Amino acid sequence: MGKHVRILGWLHITLGVIDLLIGMAAFGFLSGxxxxxxxxxxFGTLSLIGSFAGAMMLVLALPNLVCGLGLLRNWGGWVIVLAVILGIFNLSHFPVGTAIALYTFWIAWKLYDAQADHA
Structure with missing residues (x-):
């Protein structure tokens, strides 16, 4: 199960980086x-809108980056809860976000089952 958690961590980091790239592209495109x-x-109006879009994408990327790092470094049980919450939000990012969200739910279910078996 540890291998799947590491894979999920890298997937969340990848989603965060993609969100950052989209934000930077929106800023550059609108300013251009x-x-x-x-x-x-x-120029002023479009730069302001581009800055706002870039800042929003940064805000959306940070939880995925934190979750990915937490999963890779085994920061504790709260990280899988954060991953499930982000999975709910990522369901709307069809098709990649949806696949990662379903993978997140599967891993969370397996971890819950393993914990229930040991109790």
Whole structure:
């Protein structure tokens, strides 16, 4: 089961990095459109919207990164709870997020079963 937990940790880190890349791309794309328009107000507005989008993607990426590191470093039982909560949110990121969410639920179920068997 430890192998699956490590794989899940890397998958959550990957999702976090993808979210960060999307945020940086949104910032660059919107700022670039503002520059190409030649209008100072359009540049300011689109840069502000791009900054907001980048900041939101950073906020969305941090829990996945923390969860991934926690799973890799075995920070405790709360990390699998965080993974399940993130799995619920990742269900809407079809198809990759959905597959990772289902894998998360399967691992959490197996860990719960193993804990119940030892009790």
């Amino acid at each position: 459109i503002g520059v190409l328009s030649g209008d100072l107000h359009a």
